[in-house]
Amino acid sequence: MDFQALSPxxxxxxxxxVGVEYVLTAQRTEAAAYADYGRDHTEDLHFAPEVxxxxxxxxxxxRIVRLCHENHVPVTAxxxxxxxxxxxxxxHHGVVLSTERLNRIIQIDERNLQATVEPGVIxxxxxxxxxxxxxxxxxxxxxxxxxxxxGNLAHSSGGPKAVxxxxxxxxxxxxxxxxxxxxxxxxxxxxxxxxxxxxxxxLMVGSExxxxxxxxxxxxxxxxxxxxxxxLVPFRQVEQAAExxxxxxxxxxxxxxxEFMEREAIAWSSDYLKIPLTLPEDIRAHLLIELDGQDxxxxxxxxxxxxxxxxxxxxxxxxxxxxxxxxxxxxKIRRNIGNSVxxxxxxxxxxxxVPRAELPTLLKGVKEIGARYGFKSVCYGxxxxxxxxxxxxxxxxxxEMWDVGLRQPITEIFExxxxxxxxxxxxxxxxxxQKGYIGIALQETNLNLMRGIKGVFxxxxxxxxxxxx
Amino acid sequence: MDFQALSPxxxxxxxxxVGVEYVLTAQRTEAAAYADYGRDHTEDLHFAPEVxxxxxxxxxxxRIVRLCHENHVPVTAxxxxxxxxxxxxxxHHGVVLSTERLNRIIQIDERNLQATVEPGVIxxxxxxxxxxxxxxxxxxxxxxxxxxxxGNLAHSSGGPKAVxxxxxxxxxxxxxxxxxxxxxxxxxxxxxxxxxxxxxxxLMVGSExxxxxxxxxxxxxxxxxxxxxxxLVPFRQVEQAAExxxxxxxxxxxxxxxEFMEREAIAWSSDYLKIPLTLPEDIRAHLLIELDGQDxxxxxxxxxxxxxxxxxxxxxxxxxxxxxxxxxxxxKIRRNIGNSVxxxxxxxxxxxxVPRAELPTLLKGVKEIGARYGFKSVCYGxxxxxxxxxxxxxxxxxxEMWDVGLRQPITEIFExxxxxxxxxxxxxxxxxxQKGYIGIALQETNLNLMRGIKGVFxxxxxxxxxxxx
Numbered sequence: 001m002d003f004q005a006l007s008p009x010x011x012x013x014x015x016x017x018v019g020v021e022y023v024l025t026a027q028r029t030e031a032a033a034y035a036d037y038g039r040d041h042t043e044d045l046h047f048a049p050e051v052x053x054x055x056x057x058x059x060x061x062x063r064i065v066r067l068c069h070e071n072h073v074p075v076t077a078x079x080x081x082x083x084x085x086x087x088x089x090x091x092h093h094g095v096v097l098s099t100e101r102l103n104r105i106i107q108i109d110e111r112n113l114q115a116t117v118e119p120g121v122i123x124x125x126x127x128x129x130x131x132x133x134x135x136x137x138x139x140x141x142x143x144x145x146x147x148x149x150x151g152n153l154a155h156s157s158g159g160p161k162a163v164x165x166x167x168x169x170x171x172x173x174x175x176x177x178x179x180x181x182x183x184x185x186x187x188x189x190x191x192x193x194x195x196x197x198x199x200x201x202x203l204m205v206g207s208e209x210x211x212x213x214x215x216x217x218x219x220x221x222x223x224x225x226x227x228x229x230x231x232l233v234p235f236r237q238v239e240q241a242a243e244x245x246x247x248x249x250x251x252x253x254x255x256x257x258x259e260f261m262e263r264e265a266i267a268w269s270s271d272y273l274k275i276p277l278t279l280p281e282d283i284r285a286h287l288l289i290e291l292d293g294q295d296x297x298x299x300x301x302x303x304x305x306x307x308x309x310x311x312x313x314x315x316x317x318x319x320x321x322x323x324x325x326x327x328x329x330x331x332k333i334r335r336n337i338g339n340s341v342x343x344x345x346x347x348x349x350x351x352x353x354v355p356r357a358e359l360p361t362l363l364k365g366v367k368e369i370g371a372r373y374g375f376k377s378v379c380y381g382x383x384x385x386x387x388x389x390x391x392x393x394x395x396x397x398x399x400e401m402w403d404v405g406l407r408q409p410i411t412e413i414f415e416x417x418x419x420x421x422x423x424x425x426x427x428x429x430x431x432x433x434q435k436g437y438i439g440i441a442l443q444e445t446n447l448n449l450m451r452g453i454k455g456v457f458x459x460x461x462x463x464x465x466x467x468x469x
Numbered sequence: 470m471d472f473q474a475l476s477p478x479x480x481x482x483x484x485x486x487v488g489v490e491y492v493l494t495a496q497r498t499e500a501a502a503y504a505d506y507g508r509d510h511t512e513d514l515h516f517a518p519e520v521x522x523x524x525x526x527x528x529x530x531x532r533i534v535r536l537c538h539e540n541h542v543p544v545t546a547x548x549x550x551x552x553x554x555x556x557x558x559x560x561h562h563g564v565v566l567s568t569e570r571l572n573r574i575i576q577i578d579e580r581n582l583q584a585t586v587e588p589g590v591i592x593x594x595x596x597x598x599x600x601x602x603x604x605x606x607x608x609x610x611x612x613x614x615x616x617x618x619x620g621n622l623a624h625s626s627g628g629p630k631a632v633x634x635x636x637x638x639x640x641x642x643x644x645x646x647x648x649x650x651x652x653x654x655x656x657x658x659x660x661x662x663x664x665x666x667x668x669x670x671x672l673m674v675g676s677e678x679x680x681x682x683x684x685x686x687x688x689x690x691x692x693x694x695x696x697x698x699x700x701l702v703p704f705r706q707v708e709q710a711a712e713x714x715x716x717x718x719x720x721x722x723x724x725x726x727x728e729f730m731e732r733e734a735i736a737w738s739s740d741y742l743k744i745p746l747t748l749p750e751d752i753r754a755h756l757l758i759e760l761d762g763q764d765x766x767x768x769x770x771x772x773x774x775x776x777x778x779x780x781x782x783x784x785x786x787x788x789x790x791x792x793x794x795x796x797x798x799x800x801k802i803r804r805n806i807g808n809s810v811x812x813x814x815x816x817x818x819x820x821x822x823v824p825r826a827e828l829p830t831l832l833k834g835v836k837e838i839g840a841r842y843g844f845k846s847v848c849y850g851x852x853x854x855x856x857x858x859x860x861x862x863x864x865x866x867x868x869e870m871w872d873v874g875l876r877q878p879i880t881e882i883f884e885x886x887x888x889x890x891x892x893x894x895x896x897x898x899x900x901x902x903q904k905g906y907i908g909i910a911l912q913e914t915n916l917n918l919m920r921g922i923k924g925v926f927x928x929x930x931x932x933x934x935x936x937x938x
Contacts, residue, residue: 111715111826134721155664167662170639183914189892191822192854193636195624195675196892196899196910197937198919202671206664223721246580252603252692252763294721298767353660357580385661423658423665430665441665445652449925450667456921468666 003092003465004072006050014053014095017063022101024052037078037096041143041338042086042433044346049076049096056101058176058184058215065213066182068095068462075180076464077209079119079148082141084338084349085431087154087208091466099150102215105129113221114173114190119150119214136224138165141427142335153214155429156206160257160290160334163384165222167427169205176216177204180458190218203453208429209464211457228256228292229299230327231306234283234316238262241285242360245383247309248289249356253302257290258384260359265337265380272340275329283316287383288334337380338391346394346402347378348433350410352417353426356386365416366390373409375401387426407436414440430468438469472561472934473541475519483522483564486532491570493521506547506565510612510807511555511902513815518545518565525570527645527653527684534682535651537564537931544649545933546678548588548617551610553807553818554900556623556677560935568619571684574598582690583642583659588619588683605693607634610896611804622683624898625675629726629759629803632853634691636896638674645685646673649927659687672922677898678933680926697725697761698768699796700775703752703785707731710754711829714852716778717758718825722771726759727853729828734806734849741809744798752785756852757803806849807858815863815871816847817902819879821886822895825855834885835859842878844870856895876905883909899937907938 015023026034026048039046055061068075074094081088090096102118105126109115110133117126123144127137140159141147149168151157153175158167173194175187187200194201204211235241245258263284270277289306291299303320310318321327341347354362363379366388370377375397381389390413394402414424414437423441424430430438438447447469454461484492495503495517508515524530537544543563550557559565571587574595578584579602586595592613596606609628610616618637620626622644627636642663644656656669663670673680704710714727732753739746758775760768772789779787790796810816823831832848835857839846844866850858859882863871883893883906892910893899899907907916916938923930 109824109826110719112824113718114824156662157664158662162662169668179914179918185912185914185918187915189822189887189910190824190890191856191892191895192825193625193627193631193822193851193856193895194892195626195820195894195896197675197907197915198680198922199638199671199675200915200918202668206666206668211667223718223723226721249582249692250579252695254692295767295770298764301764351664353658353662355578355581355583355659356661357578382662387660387662418658421659423660423663425664426660426662427664438666441658443654445648445654446656446666446669449648449654449669452925453667453922456918456925 002072003074003094006073006094010067010071010073011051013067014051014064017060018053018055022054036081037098038090040081040083040086040088042084043348045086045089047089047091048093049090050093052096052098054098054101058178061097061178061213061215062182062184064095064097065178065180069181069460072460072462074462074465077213079151080146082143082147083151083155083429083431085425085429086433087429087431087467089432091432097213099148106216108133114218115221116216116218117149118216119148119153121149123147123149123152130221131224134224135221137171137219137221139168139171142338149217150214153205153217154208155427158382158385158387158427160259160382162382163258164254164256169202171219172201172205172217173220174218175201175204175214177212177214179212180463192220206429208431208467210454210467211463225292226294227296227299228290229303230288230290230321230330231303232319232330233287233289233310235285235287236282236314236316238285239360239364240313241287242363242383244287244310244313245359246357248306251305251309253305255289255384256292257288259288259334260383261286261288261334261337261380262378264378266333268340268344268378269333269337272343273332273336275333277333280316288330341378341391348392348406350390350392350413351425351428352390352413352422353385353387354417354420354422356384358420358422359383359386359388362388362416362420366413369409369412375406375409385426386422411437411440432467435468471541472543472563475542475563479536479540479542480520482536483520483533487522487524487529491523505550506567507559509550509552509555509557511553512817514555514558516558516560517562518559519562521565521567523567523570527647530566530647530682530684531651531653533564533566534647534649538650538929541929541931543931543934546682548620549615551612551616552620552624552898552900554894554898555902556898556900556936558901560901566682568617575685577602577604583687584690585685585687586618587685588617588622590618592616592618592621599690600693603693604690606640606688606690608637608640611807618686619683622674622686623677624896627851627854627856627896629728629851631851632727633723633725638671640688641670641674641686642689643687644670644673644683646681646683648681649932661689675898677900677936679923679936680932694761695763696765696768697759698772699757699759699790699799700772701788701799702756702758702779704754704756705751705783705785707754708829708833709782710756711832711852713756713779713782714828715826717775720774720778722774724758724853725761726757728757728803729852729857730755730757730803730806730849731847733847735802737809737813737847738802738806741812742801742805744802749785757799810847810860817861817875819859819861819882820894820897821859821882821891822854822856823886823889823891825853827889827891828852828855828857831857831885831889835882838878838881844875844878854895855891880906880909901936904937
């Protein structure tokens with residue numbers, strides 16, 4: 001695609017649409033604040049926007065996008081910038097369109113267990129708002145305290161509760177979208193079921209801002225589960241931890257959380273948070289297992305069944321969190337693994353996913369590949385979903401190895417995923433940094449269909465160009 | 470689209486691909502058997518195929534479709550023919566491609582709670598096969614004893630259990646598809662999560678055979694729920710039955726079935742089945758409520774909560790089914806409403822769906838419209854999903870009213886659905902008979918996107934032409 005540089009006339013037109021105070025340029029913005037709009041949480045990558053726009057609503061976004069469409073100017077929509085695949089990076093410059101002002105919870109419909117929200121609402125703010133009226137929005141990425149629902153939609157983000165409750169896409173009923181041509185549509189209806197034409201809703205979810213900009217969402221909600229039980233299970237052998245995951249499900253139990261953490265993952269995070277945690281020398285990995293429901297007695301029965309399954313493995317002393325503070329601390333440790341790794345070193349995060357029972361094989365393969373190519377990895381993730389986050393630590397790897405040399409071992413890791421029936425991203429998306437590997441997961445025919453769909457939605461290719469494929 | 474009539478050379482080529490015994494033509498097939506390939510369960514519609522092919526596998530289908538693509542011959546894929554929107558009718562004639570020989574359960578993967586099957590497997594056969602190893606495939610349309618999984622995928626069929634467990638689309642991980650050009654792809658990976666490119670899987674599900682032919686499916690499964698409780702609740706006022714639905718959910722209970730039946734629906738079906746049922750004069754509607762789970766004590770607690778909710782309404786004596794036979798009979802009555810209506814009269818079935826709490830308003834509106842235009846309707850359906858099947862009874866309506874006059878009241882019913890936040894099909898699809906109404910539910914922009922997607926997959930427009938839009 002040939003893109004046009006931004007003309008001063010276009011910047012004036014944007015100022016007319018959104019108001020001059022909501023048009024940020026490098027010239028008149030504090031440098032650090034402006035630079036933030038050119039990065040996300042992916043490695044140490046940065047690309048400078050030509051202009052940053054902070055519109056108020058779908059109508060303004062429609063007018064902006066229409067101008068960009070007519071003038072062949074790239075538009076990269078941006079939420080909180082917590083993405084891990086570079087999806088929000090404006091690699092072709094142009095307009096960065098921040099959704100931070102679209103942050104209203106428009107309606108919580110208690111009669112229908114639904115809510116209508118804007119994409120700039122923080123995930124946890126939304127969770128708390130619906131919890132106040134006894135309702136439950138399950139998707140909870142590690143960054144839930146800062147990430148936007150719009151970004152969650154862009155990548156179909158998951159989180160620990162996905163194992164029982166599914167990912168973001170499982171809660172979306174209907175989307176208001178500004179198309180790359182500026183037209184505004186609703187993708188579906190506010191119903192639990194819909195067999196009325198092609199599923200544009202699920203096509204938008206996970207399309208990483210390449211097909212349009214989501215400006216409102218109707219989510220379905222659940223009754224809030226009143227009780228939960230949390231246990232931290234230490235394993236002396238890493239692969240046994242991975243094996244135990246599958247055994248719990250085969251016993252008929254669906255936990256609301258089933259997280260795997262290598263020794264380094266939990267150790268780095270508890271150090272980073274300064275939360276003391278006893279970690280005997282012989283413990284190599286942990287599972288964090290949560291059960292939830294409406295009846296505590298029932299949960300204790302389930303917990304006993306889980307203990308029964310775990311007896312078959314070489315486990316250390318199981319910690320059963322017995323109050324809210326302890327539960328919060330354990331989840332805080334789990335959620336901050338990524339931050340603690342980032343604090344220690346630059347890293348590349350691979351979002352591998354395989355059928356659940358293949359996790360031990362994947363983990364073994366990752367370590368074997370690391371040993372062969374001489375890099376260290378910290379592994380953790382949503383074991384119940386077969387979703388393993390492999391963090392490759394920069395440590396003292398040189399530029400050549402970091403920028404080029406790692407491509408071969410990463411390729412081997414992804415090829416292993418695909419051989420095991422899996423794929424290269426479970427919840428982070430392809431964005432920029434996994435784009436070079438997508439051919440491992442998808443045939444050229446699939447990619448051509450996707451390119452064709454992209455062309456239908458975005459004939460000038462202006463919407464988040466250079467991502468996914 | 471301009472289509473070509475089938476040449477004798479093409480029929481010979483098909484015989485070469487699938488074997489002469491699997492190529493049916495009108496000349497050499499018993500007339501009634503041949504005619505069956507030209508109808509489904511939609512009203513009394515019939516369209517004659519030029520040829521019926523019964524291929525054995527994806528490879529044969531690919532070769533057939535490639536020939537049709539090159540020769541501009543329509544291909545209409547067909548499962549068991551139990552569809553209610555005319556999706557399987559070969560309205561442009563050409564090839565009817567029956568999937569009846571693709572009927573293998575290829576693998577039940579107990580380690581990963583997954584199964585790989587072909588589209589010609591009967592829904593109930595699959596359910597029973599996975600149940601034997603303690604696993605659960607929830608989607609259960611009323612026609613589960615005869616309908617194929619392929620047809621379920623085409624329309625994203627639901628059934629009573631959708632209220633707790635979702636519809637067909639919620640169980641699909643990966644699809645093998647023969648594209649309209651003859652290419653064979655897998656849409657995704659065998660994983661519970663996937664953020665790797667656009668969601669082609671969910672685009673295929675519900676596309677009613679217009680984007681390709683599904684030749685294998687990977688479904689996720691659940692542990693089989695060991696216990697259930699079933700209760701039949703009679704209401705003296707129809708709208709109270711609809712109101713009680715929403716109240717149960719707001720009490721934090723998610724039933725595994727929540728079915729609404731008007732008096733006529735349950736009366737006609739029990740008569741048709743010759744199952745005696747006491748039906749006091751003052752009872753106007755019933756709810757059939759099922760609870761399921763792994764623990765019977767827990768279910769009794771939930772049932773008590775349901776009784777607590779129902780106390781607020783003017784209900785008759787609640788029947789708590791206390792053995793398997795009684796449960797089977799109640800479900801049989803529910804599932805045979807459609808058959809009993811068909812037995813009594815030709816009918817048009819509208820698959821209306823609204824947000825759950827709007828059901829009383831919808832029902833009232835349907836009856837009011839019926840009274841105004843002079844037709845009788847029998848209403849029943851999946852109340853927990855807001856999905857109401859409105860059966861318009863032909864009775865003694867004349868041809869003019871049946872063929873033309875009903876368009877206006879049906880339009881008004883659908884407009885009411887959309888005003889209430891709903892849409893025109895929840896689980897039956899648009900197919901042929903709802904096509905004329907799709908503009909009520911979808912903006913022209915949405916339809917243009919769908920047409921564009923269709924063009925990407927099917928440049929010659931051969932795949933089930935004339936359906937949806």
